[in-house]
Amino acid sequence: MAPSGTVADPPPSSATDSFNSGASEENDIRPFFVLHKASSGSLQGKSTGTVRSKRTIESPTPKIAKKSEVESAEEEDGQFLSNRRLKIFETVWSKIEKTIENVLRDSNSKIFNGIYDWIRESFESIRSYGALSLSEAVRSYPVLTQASSKQLFTALVLTRNLEMVDDLLTFEELNLHLKSQGCHVAKLSSMDFSAKNGVGGCLRGLLRQFVMPTLDVADVTTLASWYRENENHKNPVVIIVDDTERCCGSVLSDLILILSEWAVKVPIFLIMGVSTAHDAPRKILSVNALQRLCASRFTLSSPAERMDAVLEAVFLKPCSGFTVSHKVALFMRSYFLCQDGTLTSFVRTLKIACLQHFSSEPLSIMLEHFCQDRSNQLTGEGNGLLTESTMKHAFDLPSVTRNKITRSTCELLPQFLLDLQRMPNPWSIVVLCIYEAGKFDKLRLLDIFCETLDPEARYLKYFSPSAIVNCQSQVSGRSVIRQVLRKLRDLSPSQWRSLLKRWENLSAEFSEINDKVMELHPLKRSVEAAGQRQGLPNSPKKHASRSHTKLEKELSAMADKVAAVIEFMLREYMKPVESVPFHEILCFKNVDKLQSALLGDPRGRIQSDLLEAHNILHCICCSQRGTTLLPSMHDTSILYTLAQEHADVINLHDWYQSFKTILVSRSSKTKQNSKTCSKSKKRKDRCEEPEAPAEALIQARFCRAVMELQIAGLIRLPSKRRPDFVQRVAFGS
Amino acid sequence: MKVESFCSFFQNQESSKVTRRNTRSSSSVTVENPEPNESHQPTVDDLTFGEESITLDALLSDFPGRRSQILDLIRLIGPLDCPSFPIMVYGDASTGKTSVVLQVFRHLNRPFVYSSCRTCYSPRLLFESVLNQLLLHSKCSSNGYSSAKRCDKPSDFVNLLRQALSNVMETLDSKSGTSRSSKPDGKPVGKMVYLILDHVDLIKEWEKGTMILQFLFSLYSVLKMPQLGIILISGLPPDVYYSNMGYTDPIPVYFPVYSQEELHQIFLRNQANRDLYSAFLDSVLKPFCRVTRRVDELSTTISSLFRKYCEPLDDLGLSPSEDLKRRLYNQLKPLIAPCLNEIFRVSSRPNDGDNRGERRQKASCSSENREEVEKLDFHMSTSAKYLLIAAFLASRNPATLDASMFDSTGGMDNRKRKRKASEKSMEKKEIAEQEAVMKGPGSFPLERLLAIFQCIASVGDSSFGEEEEGKEEEEEEEEATGYDRENNNLMSDVLLQVSSLCDANFITKSGSCPLEGSVRYRSMVSEDLALKVARSLRFPLSKYLYRR
Known part of the structure; x- marks a missing residue:
């Protein structure tokens, strides 16, 4: 774990803090910042000091300023290393990001080509009605050929995710793809379809993208005249609406009706992104508009499928070397399934994990070599990465001490690292093999990945004979590997053939596994032969004939054999990352940090911060207050602490009175104190003026604090019915 | 008599100004738009339908079941150069209002101006669209796609319309003077221009819609130019517009919903194999007519059904025997019921030659529905x-x-x-x-x-x-x-x-x-x-x- 390492050498720990504050600032400091915008300067140090925030707060104490030479030198060293780590993080992350981008592009390209083909076909069919002369094409009355000429070709692109975030990029890429094929493309979003601007708003948006940015009035005739100029009419016009559900239905209907009046003169293709069911347009469009749509459906790959592809590319294929532990993987999985369900958030989680890994693990710089091509640079330590302190840190890693590797084997470190570098290969082959087997049951790689990362290898127990008996009796279970094993028994000969073929391909680079797979071939042949004898190779369990029983026997023998191979693979090669020495270099394990960075719990944070503001402000005046409220505290903080004494409604008058007592009585007391002790240094703040603040000032401060609480969503302002009471909205912290 | 003197007075006053403006604008266009691609300067000829005019018989046969309406319209529009009262054509959607009116003008070969209140979704667009057509203005990149005149208010519109009209009258006059007898195709006939406003019912939804509507209804009496005939096409009956404002009520022409026989004739037009199609319609049209009689709704579903109807046939040219008809009908029967339901859904045309997995059509929706009951087809956390x-x-x-x-x-x-x-x-x-x-x-x-x-x-x-x-007891701790x-x-x-x-x-x-x-x-x-x-x-x- 990281804490033990950070105790060992202080400079990286300061870097840790700076990284953390940087990360947390992005995530959850903002609501807090709203509250304290006008407060004292110590916060500014926090909000601006991105790199060394902790230190700037502590720096007034002279202890740190007088550092020994050695320490400062070490600090410089640490600074150098942390900068370097940041740089390496950037290279590693850019590599991961690029990989993900490529995966997504590949997964979409088939659909994109399908859409383009559809556009071309339909465009040709429109042109087959006959070419229009210019005067025909721009005149105001419709072309009277047939009723279907009013149809508007529409593609419903099902994104199959409630959240739109992932698909913004997809539609952007579709836009580029179609543009590169020569189509005229305009992209409208739900913002263009607001009820306020009406149909004029979206037409204006269209013309802005097609014709020119400044137009007096938005009018379809303009579009028609533009389309007839400069060879524009050689290509179709495509309009992409990426989030149909969010559009104002009446405006979209109007646009469709208008465009359909011009359908032949300007061949328009509508591409509508639909995030829920395919009948969503039916819910928002009017009947007349629906009737004008000639809809085809295109289905994007589901988020889970994309997720699997991304996982495979990032963790199982050689990519960056960075990986995550079992617990982190479980957390990421549950976050994906329960919370957000978008790939975007998954990638963000991954990025946070990666960043935190680099910030907390000094040895993470080694990842640079994993990231680059696999040439052995590790042995030649020319760049002075392995300084004394990092070496010490490396041998203090829990995985190293657990395996009883001592300093004496120091020269073995490069060897271990090489192993580490090589290690994922058989592991990922095994995971992919199981994934292939699981595909028949539509298992998700995400689940398999999470299960196989388990450092205690609990999945092995499914191979004990009792478990095999068990697994047939139970209908459903959580364990993915057990499901795979169960499914193996139901495979048909043809499925066996394809499975073995894919296993062969996967294990081609790794001879040990490949040999085992090859051993299965004779069995496969006998199964096939049995299947052919039966004449129905695809339905092994249909006929209760004698040949069938023979086939069944063969099949079950096959299944047993394959299960044995899987077991062999799991036992021999599936060393989960976490059981390997020095894995901390590659593997991010701190799930709590990730969770707090990701979920944040901003409301709870606001409440706890309000109650203990001095922990953040670090002012001297309120540090030793104990449980009493001091007038030097921030007004909002005082008010919120006072509000804790009330039930769900707070009488404004009482509240104000107690607020006033705290400000007035205390300040008068300090006035006396200041006269005797003359500790004027303490009172820099205006709140602490010697004389009691005027009534008007107290009222003003009260009002402001109440407003701040309301903005933070902690109280609700008085209603008409009960003008003297505010209501508490949030309870507990 | 009065009308003509009024008219000539106007011409004398306006003609010189207008022609000068016209020439200037046309010359500027040719200079600024050097590329030869279809640079097209509209003339008065473009105010007609633009295609060959059709005979009355062709017109009547084109629109089965609309005989009386067509004859009514022609009668109300009146003979050549004869002022007519405003006409309001109304009826349900897809009953042929717009097509009939336009084809009647094609038959009469008279100049007209058409503006749809759907496309022109605001008064300004409507006014400018009318003026653009009358002033023979075309939007292009060289004029920044702007209109000929900027016109927001009804009062401006009246003035500008008057100018534009008299301008057109003059050109029409000179044209008809030269080639009156020869009557070539596509050349406008007569000294009147008709203003056709489609989808007038939509104006009610506009901001200040009632005001605009009243203005349009009173346009005829306000303008005091008998050379302009006004035809309003509306989906709503005239009663909803009338108020006691003292203008001349337009003469209503009602387009009723088509009957089943009329639909039969409509769909039978332009069919290659009339016998086969007629047999098909006999079996299909009756159930559909109970659901809807809108031609546009029917045509999409019926054409896709016909494709399925013909699937078992090798030769589309043969005339079917009773036996064959019955067999085809039996094949089609199970498909009709889901399509009946489909009319109110997103219509879809099955794309031919599409066997890729991701391009399934919605026509097969009903079978999918049953599957979908089982599981959700999109991701939610x-x-x-x-x-x-x-x-x-x-x-x-x-x-x-x-x-x-x-x-x-x-x-x-x-x-x-x-x-x-x-x-x-x-x-x-x-x-x-x-x-x-x-x-x-x-x-x-x-x-x-x-x-x-x-x-x-x-x-x-x-x-x-x-x-x-x-x-799974054993997994408890992990889970x-x-x-x-x-x-x-x-x-x-x-x-x-x-x-x-x-x-x-x-x-x-x-x-x-x-x-x-x-x-x-x-x-x-x-x-x-x-x-x-x-x-x-x-x-x-x-x-x-x-x-x-």
Whole structure:
């Protein structure tokens, strides 16, 4: 774990803090910042000091300023290393990001080509009605050929995710793809379809993208005249609406009706992104508009499928070397399934994990070599990465001490690292093999990945004979590997053939596994032969004939054999990352940090911060207050602490009175104190003026604090019915 | 007599000015637009339909069942150069109003100006569209796609229209003077221009719509130019427009909905194999006519059905025997019923030669529907699913029952006891209940939604936990770490999920200040979808639904 390492050498720990504050600032400091915008300067140090925030707060104490030479030198060293780590993080992350981008592009390209083909076909069919002369094409009355000429070709692109975030990029890429094929493309979003601007708003948006940015009035005739100029009419016009559900239905209907009046003169293709069911347009469009749509459906790959592809590319294929532990993987999985369900958030989680890994693990710089091509640079330590302190840190890693590797084997470190570098290969082959087997049951790689990362290898127990008996009796279970094993028994000969073929391909680079797979071939042949004898190779369990029983026997023998191979693979090669020495270099394990960075719990944070503001402000005046409220505290903080004494409604008058007592009585007391002790240094703040603040000032401060609480969503302002009471909205912290 | 003197007076005054402007603009266009691609300067000829004029017989045969309307229209428009009163053509959608009017003008070969109030969605666009056509102005890149005149107000429109009209009159006059007798194709005939305004009923929806409508109705009397005939096409009957404003009411021409025989004739036009198609129509048209008689709705479904009808045939040219007809009909029969339902759905034309998996058509919707009942075909996070169910429950159940349905712990056994009590009262208030159903989903404040969400999310998780315990004891400790966290996590980011549900139209919001928290929500989810979601979570939704 990281804490033990950070105790060992202080400079990286300061870097840790700076990284953390940087990360947390992005995530959850903002609501807090709203509250304290006008407060004292110590916060500014926090909000601006991105790199060394902790230190700037502590720096007034002279202890740190007088550092020994050695320490400062070490600090410089640490600074150098942390900068370097940041740089390496950037290279590693850019590599991961690029990989993900490529995966997504590949997964979409088939659909994109399908859409383009559809556009071309339909465009040709429109042109087959006959070419229009210019005067025909721009005149105001419709072309009277047939009723279907009013149809508007529409593609419903099902994104199959409630959240739109992932698909913004997809539609952007579709836009580029179609543009590169020569189509005229305009992209409208739900913002263009607001009820306020009406149909004029979206037409204006269209013309802005097609014709020119400044137009007096938005009018379809303009579009028609533009389309007839400069060879524009050689290509179709495509309009992409990426989030149909969010559009104002009446405006979209109007646009469709208008465009359909011009359908032949300007061949328009509508591409509508639909995030829920395919009948969503039916819910928002009017009947007349629906009737004008000639809809085809295109289905994007589901988020889970994309997720699997991304996982495979990032963790199982050689990519960056960075990986995550079992617990982190479980957390990421549950976050994906329960919370957000978008790939975007998954990638963000991954990025946070990666960043935190680099910030907390000094040895993470080694990842640079994993990231680059696999040439052995590790042995030649020319760049002075392995300084004394990092070496010490490396041998203090829990995985190293657990395996009883001592300093004496120091020269073995490069060897271990090489192993580490090589290690994922058989592991990922095994995971992919199981994934292939699981595909028949539509298992998700995400689940398999999470299960196989388990450092205690609990999945092995499914191979004990009792478990095999068990697994047939139970209908459903959580364990993915057990499901795979169960499914193996139901495979048909043809499925066996394809499975073995894919296993062969996967294990081609790794001879040990490949040999085992090859051993299965004779069995496969006998199964096939049995299947052919039966004449129905695809339905092994249909006929209760004698040949069938023979086939069944063969099949079950096959299944047993394959299960044995899987077991062999799991036992021999599936060393989960976490059981390997020095894995901390590659593997991010701190799930709590990730969770707090990701979920944040901003409301709870606001409440706890309000109650203990001095922990953040670090002012001297309120540090030793104990449980009493001091007038030097921030007004909002005082008010919120006072509000804790009330039930769900707070009488404004009482509240104000107690607020006033705290400000007035205390300040008068300090006035006396200041006269005797003359500790004027303490009172820099205006709140602490010697004389009691005027009534008007107290009222003003009260009002402001109440407003701040309301903005933070902690109280609700008085209603008409009960003008003297505010209501508490949030309870507990 | 009077009219002519008035007219000539106008011509004398305006002609010199207008012609000069005209020439200037045309010359500038040719200079600034050097590329030769179809640079087209519209002339008066473009005010006609532009194609060969058709004879009356062709016109009548083109529109089966519209004989009387066509003859009425021609009679009301009147002989050449004869002023006519405003005409209002009205009738249901897709009864041939626009086509008939336009084809009548094609037959008469008279100049006209057409503007659709759908395309011109504001008064300014409408006015400018009319003026552009009369002034023979075409938008292009060289003039920045601007209109010939900027015209916002009805009063400006009257003035500009007067100028433009007299300009056109003059050119028409000179034309008809030169080539009167020869009557070439496409050349305008007569000294009148007709103004056709389509979709007049849409103006009612406009801002200040009634004012514009009154202006249009009184345009004839305000303009005092008998050379302009006005024809309004409307989906609504004239009664809805009339008010006692003292203008001449337009003469109504009603286009009734087509009868089945007329539809038969309409679809039979332009068919290669009339016998086959007629046999097809005999079998198909009757059930469809009960659902709709709109030509546009029918034509899409019927054409796709005909394609299926012909599938078993090798030779499309043969005339079918009775036996063949019966066989084809039997094949088609199962397809008709789903298509009947489909008319109100997104229509879809099956694309030929499409055998890729991702391009399934919606025509096969009915068979898919059955599959879809089983599972949800799009991704939602677990907390969003619980929220959806919570919203559904909050909308369906009365708020007073919440306490009995969910206690603070969300226990299962407790609920059953309470439910029985509510069952008794349920019987008593059956009528009140039905009323509540008729009212549709109720609205609820955010707090109630969150409270129900918390209850059902905790119940759902605890039931999951039970399942796990029963099934896999050995995995308990591992699952406990993983799924405990899930439970806690479900509660965070809930507001974000609410907003994304709102975005997906599953929950609608009645607007108010979000800080006040007094917004009320309403679930728009069908019971089908809610059940589907509940099934994916293995959540016993029906137990929680009041009245079930």
